[in-house]
Amino acid sequence: MPNSRLTATLSAVLFLTACSSGLFGGSGDSEDTGHSNQDPSISLGDIFGQPGKGGAPAHTASNDNGGLGLTLGDLLGYSGGTGQALVVGDEPFAVRVGASVLAEGGNAADAASAMYFALAVTYPVSASLGAGGICVVHNPEGRNRSIDFLVRDPASHGTFGVPGTVAGIAQMQHAYGSLPWARVVSPAEALAAAGFPISQALDARLRGAQDAIRLDADLAHEFLDESGNVKPAGTVVSNQGLASTLDAIRMQGASGFYKGAIAQKIAAYSAQQGGGPSMPELGAYMANDQSAQSITVGQGEIYLPSANVGAGQFQAKIYPQLLDADGHPVSDLDPAVNQALANTMREFGVANLPQDLGSTGFAATDGAGQAVACAITMNGPFGSGHTVEGTGITLANAPSVGQAGLASAFLAPAVATPPDGSVALAGAGAGGPTGTAAIAYAAMTLAGGGDVTKPGDLRAVAGKMPYDTVNVITCDNGICAVLPDPNGHGLGSIARQ
Secondary structure, eight states: OOSSOOOGGGTOEEEEOSOOSOTTOOOOOOOOOOOOOSOOSOOHHHHTTOOOSSSOOOEEEESSOTTOOOOHHHHHTOOSSSSOOEEEESSHHHHHHHHHHHHTTOOHHHHHHHHHHHHHHHOHHHHOTBOEEEEEEEOTTSOEEEEEEOOBOOTTOOSBOBOOHHHHHHHHHHHHOOSOHHHHHHHHHHHHHHOEEOOHHHHHHHHHTHHHHHTOHHHHHHHBOTTSOBOOTTOEEOOHHHHHHHHHHHHHTTHHHHSSHHHHHHHHHHHHTTOOOOHHHHHHOOOEEEEOEEEEETTEEEEESOTTSHHHHHHHHHGGGGBOTTSSBOSOHHHHHHHHHHHHHHHHTOOSOOSOOOEEEEEEEOTTSOEEEEEEEOSSTTTTSEEETTTTEEEOBOTTSSGGGGGGGGOEEEEEEOTTOOOSEEEEEESSHHHHHHHHHHHHHHHTTOOOOSGGGGTTTTTSSTTOEEEEEEEETTEEEEEOOTTSOOEEEEOOO
């Protein structure tokens, strides 16, 4: 595996596809297919860059390609397909999973769901099965939804939060996806069981979280060597307990996590360790599927998390500060975004945040016009740092535990559309307030007719904190770009549909 990131000029690949003609310029519901036990047709070869029987190869753009090679077609923008089937995120193997699902005929909701479960394996520092998050879904018929499945405080007032991601992702995929449920879970299960090489993306986060890893036997077993040091990038690791948990989720849906043997293990462990989710709390967890919050800019719309959650409230304060009296973006966005962020943080009383809030964001679009952007958090790197024995589930911190509980306020998934309802931007900031502001900067730049096709175009506030990330897909004047975080080791990929 290469140890150096690709140069910035190769980090974004432009795709000449059937995208919108600008952010603010002048077909049916997805089937809820429910549960399926059929074997998946996505193989580990697909994930690791060796096309399997199920789909065409996905082209990639990367800051750390996880061992995947770029082809001449990648660099010249060859997509090999007719639609904008694109994925982007912080961890390359999870992104590759999303691209494989798109190549299998899945839609954006399927790809985002599969990426989340893969992240639970390949990027558990921010996306364990014990995490929570928010997704914004734009459907081609014009429905725009905000699905929040945040970690919740347990009634016991313990340190372990009630997990939300499995419930939220299941609800989203069943409502808006098109593939059988088994197909979006199986790639992650295969990665956990067969093993995967530690990417540079994960390696960077592991080295920043060594203290938490050393204090948990399961994390230490997976990620530390015999000398107690973090295993280097390229080392193949696996997690059989997590594979078993994912098997139960694949076979039984969310019930396989929130009820039965796994829920019993979570509840028993939490009680033993001083308090956390109980069996009734786990069994009663429900995600919230609401109308997305809409911000009008010119003749277009930017869709954000619902104003009923802190993340939606935080973002809703930033965007109006970036508009002139006519509702168009201000002319000088760089200082305006930084000032808007400072004003909003002051209004919300935010100061002296931890460097790493244990969060990640990713996005997917498909050729039919659906877009999904998600942001996930553990409320701190590896959350509580406690893994339920034999399950591979590292529990997130409860929101009320310390400043890391503020992480959910800085989950910033967003989708922007011009008047025709096509997708001009799908992306997510995560990890802190500068990730939120970077998404606003990208959306407003496009709205003002600016260019967002290179990683440097996210320059306004991205990268000021080491673990605040922003990953976006943009389409403008028939050109689409996937932009992994310019300071990270992520991946952007296109799949043939």
